[in-house]
Amino acid sequence: MSGESAFIDLLRGLPLHPGARGLDDDTAVLELGGETLVLTHDMLVEGVHFLSDQDPADVAWKLVATNLSDLAAKGAEPAGVLVGYMLGADEARFLEGLREVLATYDTPLLGGDTVSGGPPRSFGLTAIGRATHVPVPSRSGARPGDAIYVTGPLGAALAGFEALQAGDDAAALPYRRPVPLLAEGRALAPMVGAMMDISDGLLLDVWRMAQASGATFAVDRSAPPIALPETRRCEALRWGDDYQLLFTASERADLPVPATTIGRVVAPLDGAPLLLDGEPVRSSEGLGYSHEG
Amino acid sequence: MSGESAFIDLLRGLPLHPGARGLDDDTAVLELGGETLVLTHDMLVEGVHFLSDQDPADVAWKLVATNLSDLAAKGAEPAGVLVGYMLGADEARFLEGLREVLATYDTPLLGGDTVSGGPPRSFGLTAIGRATHVPVPSRSGARPGDAIYVTGPLGAALAGFEALQAGDDAAALPYRRPVPLLAEGRALAPMVGAMMDISDGLLLDVWRMAQASGATFAVDRSAPPIALPETRRCEALRWGDDYQLLFTASERADLPVPATTIGRVVAPLDGAPLLLDGEPVRSSEGLGYSHEG
Structure with missing residues (x-):
């Protein structure tokens, strides 16, 4: 490391x-x-x-x-x-x-x-x-059996970044002016196991929440909504700056805000915080953005 | 500006x-x-x-x-x-x-x-x-009639800086490892008018406290203790990084920590927050360290 x-x-x-x-x-x-x-x-x-x-x-x-x-x-x-x-x-x-x-x-x-x-x-x-709610939600509160949710599409910031490079300021807005989901976070706080914002890429942040919770997150790669063409799903799940909320809650929870189920928390699988379409992932390398090196 | x-x-x-x-x-x-x-x-x-x-x-x-x-x-x-x-x-x-x-x-x-x-x-x-005491002391609480005090010698950090340049790490300690006067500040808080730490040079910080208080500070240039030879008094009063406390209090205050009287707060003198040996100072230029660009 x-x-x-x-x-x-x-x-x-x-x-x-x-x-x-x-x-x-x-x-x-x-x-x-x-x-x-x-x-x-x-x-x-x-x-x-x-x-x-x-x-x-x-x-x-x-x-x-x-x-x-x-x-x-x-x-x-x-x-x-x-x-x-x-x-x-x-x-x-x-x-x-x-x-x-x-x-x-x-x-x-x-x-x-x-x-x-x-x-x-x-x-x-x-x-x-x-x-507004105690205990304050943490990254470490996910428990096996919980469903894993995201509040909105990933890859919007990447699309915005590319628009900025192309000189289209209006289309670049999701990259230029990220939106903190303050009302959504307050509404969700009383019912989540774990919660964090997705700043460094969905898969890397899923990995981090799983590690902090001492659990394994089984994620269906096709489940998260994305703001890019389907051919670019891989990038959308790895690029940062989207600031959607990632959280765990009961699969039967009556959620106060729109959210998509992307997988399930399972019992810790030795050395693999992430199961991606059933394949154990044993290194966070390449999952998202980190300041390594 | x-x-x-x-x-x-x-x-x-x-x-x-x-x-x-x-x-x-x-x-x-x-x-x-x-x-x-x-x-x-x-x-x-x-x-x-x-x-x-x-x-x-x-x-x-x-x-x-x-x-x-x-x-x-x-x-x-x-x-x-x-x-x-x-x-x-x-x-x-x-x-x-x-x-x-x-x-x-x-x-x-x-x-x-x-x-x-x-x-x-x-x-x-x-x-x-x-x-530990409310109201929390501010820069703006100095009132005409108050005495102006400093808790210790100025120029110790400058002497330390020069020692560091000369490769003498031990003598450089006052520059390398400034000491926050936490106990002194707590003891003084209930009895001060205004208080601040001296980070950018005594004269500049006196100027700032006077401006914030809407008063004029009459300072005797020879009064502050200095940690340098007398020939370097001018520099000692302008160099920063000493982190002594500057405060105002009654001249009859029974101070809980050692401090030296360096002058007196007087009624605001138009355009001159500082009277230095009786001479009005109308610009903060050259009084100490500031990040002007």
């Missing part, structure tokens, strides 16, 4: 807050004065998470929306954000995008930091939310 | 949380279920805030310590931190420094994000603390 997952393994050796959930989750949970806070921090790096010539307003939108998506997956409502901003070109467009995303999701700015540096530039965002 | 202060002026036009304190403070304040949280986020950038060949353990220490210093200035006790980490060389040394600083200040890791990118690399840190 190298890169991100190796580093996170090393981080687990540090003094962790109980609410850090062993660093197995996307968010931390902090109980304070009768309230439960949900906290998340993500960075976006030029050339890695966004293109140098991308509209800074879209970068600002994505920075906030991806963190709010983490709150959505925990059923939390946003309380505010802290922004780490690296000065550079076109601050006005960045601020315009920041204003739009904060207004759209009724989220106030709490503060942050402004620094010089780059290229490549990088931005950080910390989102703070209030849990 | 350009750079950092211009950007922050633009940020003030966004929907701000009341606890953002108009972005005039180093921290945000969030009241939740009977508790008051204090939140801060800072970034460190390679080549700007740390040297490329600096020990990564010292970089990790500084990343956490500077944010805990912001909590100290609000009288808050650390509840946990979120780390934004950019992968690169020598993760083990970074983790060692992270372990040391978290253990020293009894602060657990809550979570964070790991990304690829750089050079230059950048790191982010969000610190969450619990207020």
Whole structure:
């Protein structure tokens, strides 16, 4: 192992807050004065998470929306954000995008930091939310017998990315302006076993949820809805940035939002967190996007 | 105006949380279920805030310590931190420094994000603390008649920086491993008018506190203790990274920690937040370190 997952393994050796959930989750949970806070921090790096010539307003939108998506997956409502901003070109467009995303999701700015540096530039965002349901859903709550669901089509961001490359800004919207499913997450929180947002590709995130839950996820490759031609199903299930919600719940659950069953949680199969069309998958290599190397 | 202060002026036009304190403070304040949280986020950038060949353990220490210093200035006790980490060389040394600083200040890791990118690399840190005294001290609470104090000598970090350049790691400690004055901040919180940590140079931070308070600070240039030869007083009062506390309180206050009176808050003098040895200072240019571009 190298890169991100190796580093996170090393981080687990540090003094962790109980609410850090062993660093197995996307968010931390902090109980304070009768309230439960949900906290998340993500960075976006030029050339890695966004293109140098991308509209800074879209970068600002994505920075906030991806963190709010983490709150959505925990059923939390946003309380505010802290922004780490690296000065550079076109601050006005960045601020315009920041204003739009904060207004759209009724989220106030709490503060942050402004620094010089780059290229490549990088931005950080910390989102703070209030849990609307406790226990706060985690990645690790899936139990054998549960059905596995996704809230919507995969591959929409990939299609949007290709539209952006082709200069079609309107068709690029799903890539440029991801939508955090805050209302859906709040509605689902009381009835899910495990829940997370799909940021790095469906199959990789399924793998991670299965590992965190100590179970095996049997997934039917043809089941997830996709936003691309059927010939590109393979890519649609591996590309990230869609921010649909992945969750487990009873197969008889009366779900409050539309969702598609994509498989079933089964008893842990030695060394294979994922069964894809019945074939055990023993390595996460090639399942999605990760910062390895 | 350009750079950092211009950007922050633009940020003030966004929907701000009341606890953002108009972005005039180093921290945000969030009241939740009977508790008051204090939140801060800072970034460190390679080549700007740390040297490329600096020990990564010292970089990790500084990343956490500077944010805990912001909590100290609000009288808050650390509840946990979120780390934004950019992968690169020598993760083990970074983790060692992270372990040391978290253990020293009894602060657990809550979570964070790991990304690829750089050079230059950048790191982010969000610190969450619990207020031990409300109202939480701000930069804006100074009132005419108050005395102005600092908790210790300025210029120690500059001396440490020069020692590091000369290869003397031990003498470089004040630069390599800044100390957040958490106990001092908690003890002072109930009796201060305004309080902040000195991160960008005494005179610039005095200027900022005076502006936030709508007052003028009359400072005696010879009063602050310095950690450099008297011939270098000018630099000692302008160099950053010392993390002493700057605060205002009654001149008759029975202070719980050692501090030196460096001047007095007076009625606002038009256009001059700072009176230095009786001379009005009308521009913050050259008073300390700022990220102007």
